[in-house]
Amino acid sequence: MLKQISVITALLCTVFIFEYCSKKNTDAIASQSYPAITAAFGNNIDPNNFANYAAQPKPNYIVKDNTGANPITNGKATIGRVLFYDKSLSIDNTIACASCHKQTFAFGDTAIQSKGVSGGLTGRHSMRLVNARFANEAKFFWNERAATLEVQTTQPIQDHAEMGFSGQTGRQNLNDLLNKLKGIGYYQELFTAVYGDVNVTEARLQECLSQFIRSIQSFDAKYDAGRALVNNDNQNFPNFSASENAGKNLFNTPPTFDATGNRIAGGLGCGGCHAAPEFDIDPNTRNNGIIGIINATGIDINNTRSPSLRDLLRNGVPNTPMMHTGVFTTVQQVIGHYGNITIAPGNTNLDPRLRPNGVGQKLNVTATEVNNVIAFMNTLSGNNVYTDVKWGNPFK
Structure with a gap:
């Protein structure tokens, strides 16, 4: 009888310990916090539950897709969204990608030439970005000078007139921008959540920005x-x-x-x-x-x-x-x-x-x-x- 009680007691203790540990693990997951992301974006971005970019439906008659080797993921597209709207990507913190590609105008601009840094202007009218993923033409810019969207995304950042990290006339270059972004708390948290580290590279900027841009689709006409x-x-x-x-x-x-x-x-x-x-x-x-x-x-x-x-x-x-x-x-x-x-x-x-x-x-x-x-x-x-x-x- 005593032996049976001991076995039952041991089982109850095991169950208690398992439930306690499980609860502690659940609590730990539930309490995962990103203070810099919360401070910058409030409820607009939740790293525990990224918005759906990767699994958006599209009509079966849409067959073109220039995604290539960079498929859309929710986390990387979210980083791309932040980068797209972040004026920190310009030399004087005044211009973002979204300054020239506005959601209100189907990600284009009403100005013939969009404003850049220090009074600079774009050389050509800013192209609308809707459904860029579903273009049969994989090259970008009006004159197709970028072989892919990935290559295109960091060129305006390095343009002297547009976002200014050109390395010309005493200005900083792209490496200086990468170091700048590494020092920003919300990028430290975002890159750690998505990539597992805070290494901000040009390849990652290109990967994330192009994923966000390719996610912008319109099939409700x-x-x-x-x-x-x-x-x-x-x-x-x-x-x-x-x-x-x-x-x-x-x-x-x-x-x-x-x-x-x-x-x-x-x-x-x-x-x-x-x-x-x-x-x-x-x-x-x-x-x-x-x-x-x-x-x-x-x-x-x-x-x-x-x-x-x-x-x-x-x-x-x-x-x-x-x-x-x-x-x-x-x-x-x-x-x-x-x-x-x-x-x-x-x-x-x-x-x-x-x-x-x-x-x-x-x-x-x-x-x-x-x-x-x-x-x-x-x-x-x-x-x-x-x-x-x-x-x-x-x-x-």
Whole structure:
């Protein structure tokens, strides 16, 4: 009997010790704190429960993806979000990536040239960043000088006029920025939580910033609701008006030209360079006839990239000026440009699709066609990209 009591007592003690230790472990996990992150961001960032960047749904008809060897993770994209909005990444703590790429404007800028440090300005109009992950073109910047998004992300930081860590005229360089970030408490905590150490490197900045940018997606437009109801883009969308369907057909259908470059049949052929359903740019595209340089003479014929046409408009109004020079402020102006292409002297890089039979195309677009195309363009804009807090400023 005594032996049985001893066994029972031992078992009860074991259970008690297990439950006590389990409770202590649970309490330890529950009490895990990040004081610097809390002080900087309040409830906007929770390292114990990062926002969902990695498992966002996308339509099954979206098949392009330039993620490559840097798949999105919640932790690294969160660091990317902080870096994107942090003015500490500029030489004088006045400019962040988000200063030129504003969520309110689909991550573009309403200024033709965005402001940099010490009165500097960007050389080209700031490109919208929506759906950068789903671009068939993996190169970045208007002139595609960055082979990948990863390479692109730290170049503005090192640009003398933009964010200033250029190492020029006595200024600090990127290594100085990395040391600066290592000394900031919330980066110490974030990098430790995600990477296991506080080592801030250029490769990690590129990894995190590009993951955050690729996470910015927009698939809640009227177009997406309609595309889900049909087998392909050539069918009329049941949720579209007659004008929207007509505009879609004009957008997607290539034109037929006579020997003098005049359209005699077909549509406007916009989809030849901005193919549905991603509406990104064809990697083989050459320049589109806009060859100016902002506030300078001469020509620049090497700008061959563009952002996705998704969320170009919001409530019928362009989010930002268009083209690398910001020369157009309305879609009507853009259609007018493509409707009557003039081959400028020295432009040896004009896209062949714009010069049928070696002459500039003349689409002879009617007012009804213009209205229909604009109606269709409006269906490419959603709402969530402007309001989702996981893409918003964590410092607010």
